[in-house]
Amino acid sequence: MSNSLIQYQITPKNTNAHIFEVHLTLDNPNPMGQIFSLPNWILGSYLIRDFSKHIVSIKAHSNKQEINIKKLDKNHWITQPCKQKITLIYEVYAFDLSVRCAYLSNQRAFFNGSSVFLQPLGFEDSPCEVLINYPRDAVIGQWRCATSLTLKDKQKEGEIYTANNYLDLIDHPVEMADFTRFEFSLANTPHAMTITGEHSTDIDRLRTDLIRICTHHINFFGGHIPFDDYLFLTLATGKDYGGLEHKKSSSLICARKELPTQDQPDITPEYTRFLALCSHEYFHAWWIKTIKPASFHKLNMSGENYTEQLWIFEGWTSYYDELSLLRAELLSVEQYLSLFAQTITKVQQGHGRYKQSLAASSFDAWTKFYQQDENAPNAIVSYYTKGALLAFVLDIEIRKRTNDKHTLDEVLRLIWDNYQTTGLEDDTAQRVVEHLTQSDFNAFFAQYLYGVDDLPLKQAFEYIGINCEFNHKQNDLSKFGFAINNTQKYAVITHIFDNTCAQLSGLYVGDKIVNINGNEVPAKTLGKVMDGYGEGEGIKINILRDELPSEIPLTITHGEKIHATLTLNSKANKTTLKRQKQWLKG
Numbered sequence: 174m175s176n177s178l179i180q181y182q183i184t185p186k187n188t189n190a191h192i193f194e195v196h197l198t199l200d201n202p203n204p205m206g207q208i209f210s211l212p213n214w215i216l217g218s219y220l221i222r223d224f225s226k227h228i229v230s231i232k233a234h235s236n237k238q239e240i241n242i243k244k245l246d247k248n249h250w251i252t253q254p255c256k257q258k259i260t261l262i263y264e265v266y267a268f269d270l271s272v273r274c275a276y277l278s279n280q281r282a283f284f285n286g287s288s289v290f291l292q293p294l295g296f297e298d299s300p301c302e303v304l305i306n307y308p309r310d311a312v313i314g315q316w317r318c319a320t321s322l323t324l325k326d327k328q329k330e331g332e333i334y335t336a337n338n339y340l341d342l343i344d345h346p347v348e349m350a351d352f353t354r355f356e357f358s359l360a361n362t363p364h365a366m367t368i369t370g371e372h373s374t375d376i377d378r379l380r381t382d383l384i385r386i387c388t389h390h391i392n393f394f395g396g397h398i399p400f401d402d403y404l405f406l407t408l409a410t411g412k413d414y415g416g417l418e419h420k421k422s423s424s425l426i427c428a429r430k431e432l433p434t435q436d437q438p439d440i441t442p443e444y445t446r447f448l449a450l451c452s453h454e455y456f457h458a459w460w461i462k463t464i465k466p467a468s469f470h471k472l473n474m475s476g477e478n479y480t481e482q483l484w485i486f487e488g489w490t491s492y493y494d495e496l497s498l499l500r501a502e503l504l505s506v507e508q509y510l511s512l513f514a515q516t517i518t519k520v521q522q523g524h525g526r527y528k529q530s531l532a533a534s535s536f537d538a539w540t541k542f543y544q545q546d547e548n549a550p551n552a553i554v555s556y557y558t559k560g561a562l563l564a565f566v567l568d569i570e571i572r573k574r575t576n577d578k579h580t581l582d583e584v585l586r587l588i589w590d591n592y593q594t595t596g597l598e599d600d601t602a603q604r605v606v607e608h609l610t611q612s613d614f615n616a617f618f619a620q621y622l623y624g625v626d627d628l629p630l631k632q633a634f635e636y637i638g639i640n641c642e643f644n645h646k647q648n649d650l651s652k653f654g655f656a657i658n659n660t661q662k663y664a665v666i667t668h669i670f671d672n673t674c675a676q677l678s679g680l681y682v683g684d685k686i687v688n689i690n691g692n693e694v695p696a697k698t699l700g701k702v703m704d705g706y707g708e709g710e711g712i713k714i715n716i717l718r719d720e721l722p723s724e725i726p727l728t729i730t731h732g733e734k735i736h737a738t739l740t741l742n743s744k745a746n747k748t749t750l751k752r753q754k755q756w757l758k759g
């Protein structure tokens with residue numbers, strides 16, 4: 174393995190055709206023929222995405238002459254044997270608005286290294302240098318560059334950054350645009366956020382709120398900060414949403430209305446969602462970017478990397494992303510409990526929770542969670558939402574068994590203190606819990622992590638003086654066993670839930686519901702119309718299936734009550750109230 178520098182140069186070459194041009198120069202290639210590859214997936218998003226399909230042309234040069242380069246498989250190339258410096262020149266199509274790939278238009282350029290930078294085989298430890306050129310095309314506004322890569326030099330045409338090695342290089346997304354940027358410092362560590370896209374954000378408010386969240390997380394992990402600076406890259410659009418964690422930055426996409434404006438004194442549900450996203454991705458800097466499954470210490474960027482532990486890294490992060498908003502006093506207790514209740518409802522909605530365990534959900538993320546089809550609610554469970562609920566139940570169980578001396582927070586801190594270099598084996602979390610509590614958790618993990626038992630949520634909430642009730646909700650079709658797309662005139666069925674009257678009647682996904690009992694039913698009123706029929710009543714649903722009319726008789730049965738409500742128990746005794754306070758305050 175060589176340690177010579179790998180030099181990259183990336184240019185937004187044709188903004189309207191969405192083409193980046195990349196030059197890669199390697200001084201001492203393998204003389205037998207140099208192999209290059211591109212990752213097939215991006216860290217933090219467990220799906221094979223085959224980024225190499227967006228490379229639209231590739232050439233190799235050496236000693237001022239073009240040399241042969243041919244493909245070995247979908248994401249590997251080899252050059253002809255060559256002893257001298259090699260330069261690859263290739264073009265990448267970039268028009269994916271998500272946080273996971275690359276995008277180029279006259280408004281902005283964004284890329285993850287995993288979409289644009291080829292890796293020379295045998296140079297895994299070599300330092301990298303990237304010249305990021307500004308576009309020569311006319312673009313909107315004055316573009317600047319934002320990334321957590323280490324800045325080496327700023328020139329008129331572009332900026333030069335460095336990375337320790339290839340895996341480091343691809344863990345720093347880059348944004349170029351005429352963005353808003355603001356900064357703050359915490360424990361001598363510079364933080365910044367950029368916001369690209371039309372927006373009228375109350376920056377002072379956002380900065381103040383972010384400081385609270387970041388301060389919470391830093392304190393949560395005992396003041397240890399795993400980066401020397403941090404950057405939130407935000408894109409504001411009409412209605413998109415998404416986030417991806419990196420070791421010293423995160424990419425966020427939110428709807429414009431999720432950003433706070435000066436005329437909104439209260440915290441809106443939309444702004445709460447954005448803050449929870451920031452909280453989630455920032456938490457990951459500790460919890461998966463530093464502490465991670467042992468198997469993630471050696472990654473295969475060409476294929477799937479399996480782990481049973483996503484419920485720990487995504488589920489626990491999801492538990493704390495919202496809980497921290499409460500503990501940082503951004504949310505009231507009522508607001509927080511309402512959010513938590515929504516997570517419970519999401520989990521209760523799917524019967525897949527009786528088929529797939531959380532460990533299996535984590536392991537099969539690549540083909541199941543990330544490739545959900547219409548049957549997903551009946552077949553799988555989310556390691557995010559159910560993982561968050563198991564984190565809560567485990568937190569309460571630890572408190573119960575130790576007479577409120579210990580908490581899940583301490584489990585994370587113990588893991589933080591002891592597993593940074595080795596990572597976590599599948600049973601590490603259980604061992605740490607058992608060590609902390611001096612109690613056997615085999616049955617607990619067998620039931621709730623490896624098994625599919627419903628979580629004892631009511632009992633867990635009762636322990637801290639919170640009532641957890643389940644009810645039916647008006648205007649919600651899931652109690653009849655189906656979900657719809659209501660954007661057209663007539664409802665189109667998108668999901669049929671297991672063991673419900675919809676499934677029993679023979680309604681299928683794709684059916685268009687036109688009328689019920691002879692009366693036309695537009696999509697928007699379907700929920701109300703269905704609510705008008707009582708338990709046991711027979712109705713006739715007229716549908717179009719494959720454009721042909723058909724009548725489906727259905728006998729109304731209301732499914733299980735899944736809508737959770739969490740309320741403070743006003744009759745809780747003093748001890749319970751003390752526990753409640755401990756949990757809420759952290």
Ligand SMILES: [Zn+2]
Pocket residue numbers: 418453457486487490
């Ligand atoms: Zn996450």
